[in-house]
Amino acid sequence: MKKIICKKEYDTETATLIKAYSCGKLGDPTGYEEDLYQTPEGLYFLHVGGGETSIYPTEDIKRLAKTKVNEWLETH
Numbered sequence: 001m002k003k004i005i006c007k008k009e010y011d012t013e014t015a016t017l018i019k020a021y022s023c024g025k026l027g028d029p030t031g032y033e034e035d036l037y038q039t040p041e042g043l044y045f046l047h048v049g050g051g052e053t054s055i056y057p058t059e060d061i062k063r064l065a066k067t068k069v070n071e072w073l074e075t076h
Helices: 066-075
Strands: 002-005 008-011 016-023 032-038 044-050 060-064
Touching (some): 002 060, 032 066
Antiparallel strands (some): 002 008, 016 032, 032 044
8 A cells, every 4th residue: 555645655565564463353343453664764654454343444554753663562
């Protein structure tokens, strides 16, 4: 998936996957996934998606500030 946010490109095809996180079982409507990536330029983002009643009912890319990366890693 590719998304432009604030004139910066976030692309799962060209970024490096750092960690994948899943919550729930396959087919769980409340389950979701968050995959942490780093772009070649050093920016971080989450590639998210989940079940129809989850916190991420549609696939998306969310920016993640460098200051929040360690916090996310510690909790996932």
